[in-house]
Amino acid sequence: xxxxxxxxxxxxxxxxxxxxxxxxxxxxxxxxxxxxxxxxxxxxxxxxxxxxxxxxxxxxxxxxxxxxxxxxxxxxxxxxxxxxxxxxxxxxxxxxxxxxxxxxxxxxxxxxxxxxxxxxxxxxxxxxxxxxxxxxxxxxxxxxxxxxxxxxxxxxxxxxxxxxxxxxxxxxxxxxxxxxxxxxxxxxxxxxxxxxxxxxxxxxxxxxxxxxxxxxxxxxxxxxxxxxxxxxxxxxxxxxxxxxxxxxxxxxxxxxxxxxxxxxxxxxxxxxxxxxx
Ligand code: C2E
Ligand code: MG
Ligand code: MG
Ligand code: MG
Numbered sequence: 001x002x003x004x005x006x007x008x009x010x011x012x013x014x015x016x017x018x019x020x021x022x023x024x025x026x027x028x029x030x031x032x033x034x035x036x037x038x039x040x041x042x043x044x045x046x047x048x049x050x051x052x053x054x055x056x057x058x059x060x061x062x063x064x065x066x067x068x069x070x071x072x073x074x075x076x077x078x079x080x081x082x083x084x085x086x087x088x089x090x091x092x093x094x095x096x097x098x099x100x101x102x103x104x105x106x107x108x109x110x111x112x113x114x115x116x117x118x119x120x121x122x123x124x125x126x127x128x129x130x131x132x133x134x135x136x137x138x139x140x141x142x143x144x145x146x147x148x149x150x151x152x153x154x155x156x157x158x159x160x161x162x163x164x165x166x167x168x169x170x171x172x173x174x175x176x177x178x179x180x181x182x183x184x185x186x187x188x189x190x191x192x193x194x195x196x197x198x199x200x201x202x203x204x205x206x207x208x209x210x211x212x213x214x215x216x217x218x219x220x221x222x223x224x225x226x227x228x229x230x231x232x233x234x235x236x237x238x239x240x241x242x243x244x245x246x247x248x249x250x251x252x253x254x255x256x257x258x259x260x261x262x263x264x265x266x267x268x269x270x271x272x273x274x275x276x277x
Pocket of ligand 1: 045059060061072073074077086090093118119120150180181204237238239240257258259260264
């Protein structure tokens with residue numbers, strides 16, 4: 001209701017509500033300053049194959065807030081989306097990840113690694129997305145065949161054709177495309193088959209219950225079968241136990257990401273882990 005009365009009118013309901021309102025106002029103000037204050041960080045989580053060898057990483061955004069500490073994306077991505085700030089921040093993430101990938105290309109130890117980067121639907125649909133991303137590729141000289149952009153099914157709810165055109169453009173540059181959180185959205189299978197995808201990522205909500213819910217097990221099995229028939233790679237996210245990994249392996253999924261293999265960590269910690277393994 002407060003919203004309906006317009007931006008300049010605040011009405012206070014109760015102290016709790018007021019506190020929440022103020023908290024989110026501060027959050028938005030702080031988010032707007034985060035870039036200038038250099039508070040964004042990238043963490044990297046390993047992606048492994050059956051023998052435990054790390055084949056790549058996913059870059060995950062963190063916010064180093066002076067009072068709140070290290071804030072996870074679940075607490076601020078929605079606000080970045082609703083304010084449109086995700087377009088700037090997403091470009092920062094991509095550029096940082098591409099510089100990292102380019103730097104790994106110079107090291108025997110790391111030159112095989114792929115880099116997965118999450119792209120928000122708003123960022124992808126932005127009119128400047130392709131020029132921006134092309135400029136980042138030129139600046140960083142990242143090896144694009146080792147870059148994977150993670151998109152979600154919500155990308156295809158509206159503007160399907162323009163989304164597909166942008167994907168085709170990226171594919172032509174050699175970039176790989178992954179469909180994140182697969183199974184949680186509403187994409188039609190017929191449409192999926194027409195998209196230039198390289199990978200399906202099984203959402204962690206299904207992986208978590210793969211041993212305890214036959215419905216979830218069935219969803220994971222169908223996803224693996226779908227990936228196979230469409231000739232796509234498949235990777236499971238949120239793998240936390242040996243038993244989950246064994247089940248996935250037995251059902252044909254041979255790539256994993258999850259706490260069982262490693263949490264998201266700083267670049268230094270990641271490189272140190274890879275050096276000893
Ligand atoms: P996502 O892309 O599906 O990333 C996987 C999330 O699962 C990450 O959470 C990761 O830390 C978490 N995870 C990985 N393995 C496990 C596990 O074994 N158990 C559990 N419980 N969780 C696991 P995180 O880093 O908090 O990110 C949450 C979401 O925020 C991401 O989900 C992604 O949708 C979004 N996000 C993160 N970074 C970016 C970014 O740079 N740009 C955009 N647009 N979105 C981002
Ligand atoms: Mg992801
Ligand atoms: Mg995911
Ligand atoms: Mg997820």
